[in-house]
Amino acid sequence: MKRPLARAGIVAAFVVLAGIPWIASPSIVQFGINMLLLAALAQGWNIIGGYTGYASFGNSVFYGLGSYGTAIAMLRWHLPFGIGLALGTVIAVIFAALFGRAILRLRGHYFAICTLGLAEVMTAIVSNLEITGRNTGLVLPLLRGDVLFYELSLALVVVATLIVAWIAHSRFGYGLIAIRENEEAAAAMGVDTTRYKVLAFSLSAAISALAGGIHAYWITFIDPVSAFDIGLNVKMIIVTVFGGPGSILGPVLGAFVLSGISEVLSTEISTVAGLFFGAVIVVAVVFMPRGVADLIRRFDKYRWRYFAENVRANRL
Amino acid sequence: MEPVLSVRHLTKRFAGLTALSDVSFDLGRGEILGLIGPNGAGKTTLVNLISGAFRASEGDLRFEGAPIGALPSHRRAKLGIGRTFQIMRPFPGLSVLDNVAVGALFGTGGGHRQLAIARELAHQKLEFVGLAHRADRPAEALGGPDRKRLELAKALAMNPRLLLLDEVMAGLNLAELEAVFAIVRKVRDEGVSVLVIEHVMKAIRSLSDRLLVLHHGEKIAEGKPQQVLSDPTVIEAYLGRRRAAHEGAGT
Amino acid sequence: MDLLWQGLVNGILLGGLYSLMALGLALVWGVLNIVNLAHGAFIMLGGYACYYMFSGLGIDPFIALPVTMAALFVFGYLLQRHLINLVIRAPMFNTLLLTFGIDVVLTYSAQIAFSADFRTINPSYAGAHFTWLGATIPLVRMIACAIAIALTLLLWLFLARTRLGRAIRATAQNLVAARLYGVEPRSIYALTFGIGAALAGGAGALYGVVSQLNPYIGVSLTAKSFVIAIIGGLESPLGVIAGGLILGLVESMTSLYIGATYTDVASFGILVLVLIVRPTGLFGRTT
Ligand SMILES: Nc1ncnc2c1ncn2[C@@H]1O[C@H](COP(=O)(O)OP(=O)(O)O)[C@@H](O)[C@H]1O
């Protein structure tokens, strides 16, 4: 088996990634932070979307709650960053657990749309509360330390990935996959579907909230529109589905590849970059619907036939 | 001896349709009860009510003496009720082995916590049903008869005390049928009670200790296979169905 | 009281247009089981098509409307046949993502082709209005609403009365059912998608007359169409009319009594409530 080899490769990649901020230029480090946070967010989405099969548009809400929780704790109550981060995460998890019970009964598109609605409503609520600074937002204390934020983001990606790796090989994860594949059958086999879905949603929320808190302190300014941006949630989905939903490394790969592409393109004319990005998504969905992870796994066997096989399997 | 399953006055109404009406019966330990009846008689509905997929409109369900009518599916599975689905529901994205492993990881008493043990057990069940050679294939790649075997293996991996089999034999040839019979008998010999649905009467006659006949949601007969199958009401129900099928073919 | 009356009238005029916007999305969703995230972009394209026929060729927008619809029908038909059909059996995420990608491509293409400036279709009678029972009614809004409702009813008749319409409805229940009507399911899918696009195009033309166009209007129009389809259910165009009117009234009342910035909250708040209380939509079938 090439397992040990793959593992060594991953560890080596991690060491290289961890070393980058000590040698690279500030702009590259900043690009790296964004990329790593996106990878962490995608990994969080992977738990509820990729493993459990529930297309959540609510993860940007958890991200926003994490941002605001951290910011409010630091600004209004003068608590240290770590405690603020923990607080934001706890709030997001409680929110996920409460709403999860109500909305995880919905299936398919209905769940997706309901979380979308929830995101809209949360943005509006936060825009109108005194404690959140209404729609002008909050300014956090400035901490110059891109290297620190980079390493923090990397740590989050690693933790999230380890959690997903554990899920993939645990009883809990098998329960989630069973729910994704067929919820009635899962319940009939003894999976407590409601509890599992709520747990997955909460875990997903925790990771999103941590990313939100780190981002808020790094960027030092948050407002409702950017903190609860549904566009960010769409990005999580794209990156995960591009990389391979329900795989361990797919979301991280997807975040790296797509961040790279859009970074290269945005130095060109931004409209053309956007156009190209859309085209990449279309082509990827048609020819590699199971993402990069699956492509890597099976290209050896199928070669170029891989793409044609995918089209054949999904067309009418 | 106390029955494993006791069903009393069970009724299920869907909007404008009574699928099951006032059905009562008992199922003893290690007994094989055959449930027959024409298409649409309410057999699958009965299984859905016992397994918890549906809630009964009226009536009482007891499993090993305890009322289960209000419990959700997964709690009933934990108590030891395993089922197969007539419309087969493998987890398409998982391998055949992992499909069965889900049964071993959950199922009766909450199953085994360790993935390695569960997969080992799943392998045994696959061997038992004759599907071990397909263990690593994705479940969606299986053909009809193999899917039936997979359904059976998944339910067996739950280590159930009551097994509900919804037409796992439909579409099998004679040799395959005999193989499934042997499996069901072996399971029964281990003390498992079995409710077998089959609407082909010949297939079920030799397997069942007792037969129960449903027609339009009502129990029209119950007893020893020979005696039930010579009951005029039962013959009428089936003849009526055959005539209907004949007319239906013309349209 | 006068204010309330005017608010109701505004809400109904807006709601009529909303129903037409959502109609194509609901139809495609019901039949193909695809939520077309590019639906709003189709509306945007329809608006621009009508705009250029009006400003470039001097064609009256209400005459350009059927031409716009025909053009979008062809566009939708071909898009389904040659692209969307390739992933029609893939999981939900993939179809969502594909239509999202199409949306991105259309939006940026529109930006390159039409620029990001706001455009309005402004015929000579654009400012005309009349008063009815004390409420001011702009003429073009009135016509737009009437056409929207007429098209919705037309679709309803088409689905209920024609052979093709019945085949489409049968396909929504069961893919192979289309064969019973002597039609290939594949053609039904392409036709339905084409009809959905045509309806979006019509809505876009009317939208261009009563409001402003730019390449980015698509996303929020898709979201609104979503909400309407959920409220109205996917069963019948009549449900969609109800959904559109409800959303129009909610938005108009919210902006009247709470504030214009709250219209989205109100509509999405209703959406969440409806979904939690009645997962199949207000007028959907109960199961
Ligand atoms: N979920 C449901 N909703 C409405 N009607 C149902 C449902 N499930 C079954 N039925 C109806 O109940 C009756 C009995 O069906 P079923 O139990 O599947 O019959 P059998 O398994 O004996 O062929 C049928 O008329 C069927 O249409």
Ligand SMILES: [Mg+2]
């Ligand atoms: Mg049945």
